[in-house]
Amino acid sequence: MTEHNRQFDDLEPHVSDRLGKDLRDLFEPPGAVPARIDRAILDQASRRLAKPRRLILRLRWAAKIAVAAVIVLGVVLFNPKSEIRNPKSIGPALAEGRADIDGNGRVDILDAFRLARHIEARGPADPTRSDAAELGWDLNGDGRVDQGDVDLVAFAAVRLGSDLRGEGVPPLRREAILALLFLRRDVSLAPEGQGQDALATNAFADILDTGV
């Protein structure tokens, strides 16, 4: 160590009593802070500092709830068997029961054949006539028993089981759509003053709403 550095070792802070007293008088607070004020300040500080923490906790809970909602929504929407994706309509037994024209307990092409023969034997539909038996055969709900109903019964006869169609598909919905294609083609089915498109659209909406 050099002489130059050693000179600083002797610099112990020697403060005289008088200087100390003067410094205390200068910087000491005028009086002690009352305990009540001290507590109030602490309370206020803790309240203010606690707010962001509460917000963080709330955000964490919101994130957890959002994650749970996404999982539930994903399972519901992307599950092929979900009833939301494939809403159930009326039961297939009820729907096919109405298409069982000959009442032998099953729907086959003979039901459509029998209905077609009945329509041919009856002649053109008379809107003023309401045959009790015919009312039950108005499967597409257009107020008449005609070729549209025959097609609906035939399509019900060839309908495959739920293994290919998927559960929850409204019964006979596909048949209704196919039958309506026939309905659109047959111009003579439209009543006077009503467009064919309007007729088909109304019947389509009715079938989708109620099933067959």
Next chain:
Amino acid sequence: MKARVIGVFVALSVVAPLLAGVPARIAKKPAEGRVRFAPVHIYLDSSDKPLAAYQFELKARTGQIKIVGVEGGAHPAFQEAPYYDPAALMNGRIIIAAFNTGSDLPHGRTRIATIHLQILGDAEPQYELKLVVAADAEGENLAAKLTLETGEQK
């Protein structure tokens, strides 16, 4: 750290249902690469009675097939495409039916429909044919015989 875990969890919860929603048949591939198309002709023999209505079911007992089209029969009474469920297309099972209320009806053995198939693989499929119903002009059941033939010749 927690934010990262939550991020991974959210990503998984979005991706997993999407993957679960992919139909299984997309991932299903034919065992063998060869694909060919072949018609199957369906014949019905109503003997001396007139055939007015029929309904049958066809499916592959062995082999992998997909139905790609349905054609009507030979007689004018059944020349139009019969009734079938469109859901059967691209599947291996179909129910086919038709009727005619006219007086010109076929007798004896007649081709009632032709089904066009896509056959996957080299193996020759074995078919199962089931007559559901056949009826005469009065709607009475017929004791008819249902057969099939494969090949381009009708």
